[in-house]
Amino acid sequence: MSFPSWTLLSQSVLSGVFAGALYGLLGLGLGLSWGLLRTINLAHFAFAFLSAYICYQLAAVSHVDPLLTLVGIVPLMFALGAGLHWLTDRFRLTPFSSLLLTFGCMGIVESLMQTLWTADPRKLESHYAEMKFRLGPLYLPIPEVLTLLLAVAITVAVWAVLRFTDLGKALRASAEDAPVAAAFGINQRRNGFLLAGTCSAIAGIAGVCLALSSSISPSQMYAWVGVVFAAVMLGGLGSALGPLVAGIVIGVSEAVTMAVTSPSWAPLVSFTLLILILLLRPGRIR
């Protein structure tokens, strides 16, 4: 095992940052709904993949610019998310019951996607895939840069809303103690729908980023659950900055391992690091 060149190492770190940004973007909505709405929303992944497929269909078949598809996808996902929230709210599901419900939704959406697009993996070949920046010896491909920018922008926006606006404070208050918050006049129902819709809309954006940078197939949803849950739980439920930071930590640790030793050891390093972080500092990243 020879020590890799600085270029190789830096490029790998960059690669890890990009991968982590996608984990973070996928995890943001999941973590918010888990922490603030007490719903473990597995359907989040289904929404992301559905968005990816819609983006693929519009871009590859109808030749719409992939980024333009967001115009339709974001409202659609918002509506779906709010609708799902209506279900969990109306039937007063506990977090674990919502896990089961959303898993069922995942199965329904998977069946739908396989019926419409077959089980074959699809890869969106857009003109964005050709574009890249150069920073000295380092390459920054545009789809990944886009993902990173979107992830950072949305994360910071959410953080700011939660921290500084009344809505954000109301959401955090409701999560801490719902009856008391309601007693203070917070309209939890309306806030809940807003938040749930926003989380799913973020999933939709993540889905488009996914379509731009990776291949998609219906059963692949399940492959992301592990690492995104890890990012969410490491970053802290209900935290805005947490999933992104945690995702990047995971992505970079995996990438560096892949650069330095055999890539098949990557999960060992990233998850051991995770375990150590959790044990030495179980507090959340706020």
Place this chain on the structure above:
Amino acid sequence: MNARRVPAGIVAAGLLMGALPFLKLPAFYESFLYLALFWIVLATSWNILSGYAGYFSFGHGAFFGAGVYTSATLAAKFNWPFLWTLPMAALVAAAIGVGVGAVVFRVRGVRGEVFALLTLAVTFVLATIVGNTPIDGGPGVYLNAVPVPKLGPSPTSSLYLMMLAAAVVTLLASWAIRHSRFGAGLFAIHDDEDAAEVMGVPTYRWKLAALAVSCALAGLAGGIHALFISYVTTAETFNLTVPLTVVLMSILGGTRHWAGPAIGAVAITCLLFAFTGGEYAVLGKGVIGLILVIGILFMPEGVMGKLRRKGIGSLSEGAARPHLHPHPNPLPQAGEGVRQPASEVLLRVNGLSKSFRGLKALSNVSLEVRKGEILGLLGPNGSGKSTFINVVSGHYLPNGGEVWLDGRNIAGLPAHEIARAGIARTYQIPRPFAQMSVLDNVAVAAMYAGRGLPSLDAGRREAMQWLEFTHLAGKAQSLPGELNLHQRKFLELARALASRPKLVLLDEVLCGLTPTEIQSAVEQIRRIRDQGTTIVFVEHVMDAVMALTDRLVVFDQGSMLAEGAPRDVMQSPAVMSAYLGVAHA
């Protein structure tokens, strides 16, 4: 009662099903039942830690996989006779689980999703290690050369019988734990781990024990499964399907019932199998999802939860009122008992200190509590009274000083040992175990604090006495949420007393009560002292303080201000200015 019937029923069902291979039915039935039994073992074993104790694990796949690879390696690479690999599989899985738990449970704050993530991470770590070392290394392990033990007329029958045995063992374990002192402790940990610890439940050891049992059973199932599929690869074994599926099965069936996960396992296995026809396979997947969605909407607490609400499940809870036969240690009635001269020292506190990041909540407090007395503890808000109780009972660790009880320094000991030494306390804002019945709330204290009763039945009998003492007998089967404040305070009282402690620390037990209720509470407290229990009584209601206490201690800003007979203390100028401020003449 029902107590003997359920395990007998499980064994009988097991024997009945064991006869299946000899009925010359098509082998496919054994194969299908094998799959259902397999999931019963995995889901039920998961539930023992995660459903009962509330430590939600996402890593059941790791322990299952450990079992798979232990058996596969020993059988295929070292030519062990297959049956001998099974106990090893269970052992290795349990060892890994306990190893992880020993470290993880030591860290305070590892609860909820942190534990879930840790266990998930363990899965990936284990998978990578197995896949990159000679244990597997990539090509997978092929067990076709391993002879299947001849337990039944065909190899499929033998595997079926092995998994049947595992399922019977697992269900028996699940039932036994649910109805034992150990299980009550786990449920207490589930609802409020800190309160459980203070009440005498050795939470660290109990969690490790539950984890060990859970992992051992998962490893056993894994070992048998290795032979069933006969070709094991890391991707198949360690993928997220196993942990996710067992969670779903348990939630669907109901996590608080010993048979809940088993019911969920059978339901989902049948559901998946129903849609194996080739024609509508893809659509079938969607239909399964839809059924799950509808199922959980109408049964949010799972199948068993719904049945219990209809009063069906409670029969097997063994929760009927215990027989009223003469109790070996009846409580003295009011007026009975002789007041001991209050001279012998029960508890001696020397220089006790506690700080919270620089704020000195207790500084160098020294006092004595004499046997059989009611010692009043007064002071303005923030003076350190509750902190004192928290430190003495073990809820907080002191920063300095000693606490001597019966010749032993209990300062710094884990809270459950302090409880076993004979100190009990109530919480100012009641902290009952929210999902356990009132009776069981008290039974936990009876079983774990003080000398501790050895069985759930004994605990419940003792608890019933104390519920009668505190006039809560009629509410024995209710959940704490259904009680009003007065009743919850009395529940706290009953819990504190159930272990017949030497010393009871009452933290503002009268706060929030109406005058009539206060009267009845004062009566109770007198009765308690009359049977020989020493009481430290933190209170603001002055009438009660003057009426009850033998001696008074006044705290102010973390240190002791005055001490002595009630009238003297209340008239001392220092105390008056602490409470009322300096007099402006």
Place this chain on the structure above:
Amino acid sequence: MTRSTFQRRTVLAAAAASATLPLAAWAQQPPIRIGSTLALTGPLSATAQVHKLVGEIYVEDLNKRGGLLGRKVEWILKDDQSKADLARTLYEQLITSDKVDLLMGPYATGGILSAMGVAQRYNKVLVHHTLGVPSLAKYDMQFPAWSLGSDPGNTTTNTVFEALAKGPKPPKTVAVVTSKFPSIHFMSMGARETLKKRGLQEVLFLEWEFGNRDFGPIASRVKDAKPDFVWVGAIGLDGNLLLDAMKKIDYAPPQHFYLYPAPGPLVTLPEASGALSVTIFEEHPPFTSRPRAAEFIKTYRERAAKANFPDTSVEVQAAASFTAWQILEAAVTATKSLDDKVLADWLKKNRVETIQGSLRFDGPSNYGDDLMRIKQVQNGKWVVVYPPEFAPPGVKMTAR
């Protein structure tokens, strides 16, 4: 009534009766039932759907030609949901409960090994089309339709390097990067052995977990190693993701090989130009001149397009599947029997003519010749380039 009328009517009646006789016989005889499972849902379903389509096409055609032994053929297909334990249970159901006459194998190594165990216990012949690890095929009555030969880690990798040696730019340095997926991994290990034996230098060896998402660092390491030739132990879309990652850092390997890629996506990728792979069948002569190949290609393309498959060409998977059915049909027709022992004995002693070529099953583990050829992406299409007799006229291997 005159006698001639009577005679005519009798003749007509007799003629009518005899015309319906085969139909009546067809209707009276129970169908021959062939049972199998496929991963119709789950992660393996992308490729399994090809096998479902091929099976349907074959059985329909078979029935049009009169069925097997004069009886209609019915294919009982079940979904094993990509799970080996379910596959095992379903095969047991097919044999002991549904009581099918013959078996056909499921998709992919894991499922096939499960099914093989069951077949072994009930002494049934198992013809399979996608077993990737011949060394694991230890059952006497199993027959592979995918002609890897019994030692593809050696023979197939040899073919690859031979082709390169005889190509326009024989490589001197090789990078071997591979997935750890079992059927890929041992082939890549074989490649390492072979390249050493041929005096080539290995400048990089990397393995990644099956399901790896981030190929950036791997691409960087390949670029750093500057190999003449990259052997990519890829399955599914690994190859595409790696090529994408390489393009993002402005790297294109001089010569590259992908073991079992998803063919459609790779062929449409511009940077995949010149990529090599292995195949047992391609849609050009001499393969297309094998009996029934041309019409199969036509039918498959139509039906695949209707089923919305993104890739409608016949290649390794579809060809292997078709071959499997051909083997079964040949054995049954030749022996006029449904007895598994009889079928197995016949197969071991005889050759079967298939669209892959002439297959034999008398080698180790019932494997015959290694019929893997080398193909290359040229002008957006796969064409065989080695051995030259299997290449279309005028086509040769190209290198950057």
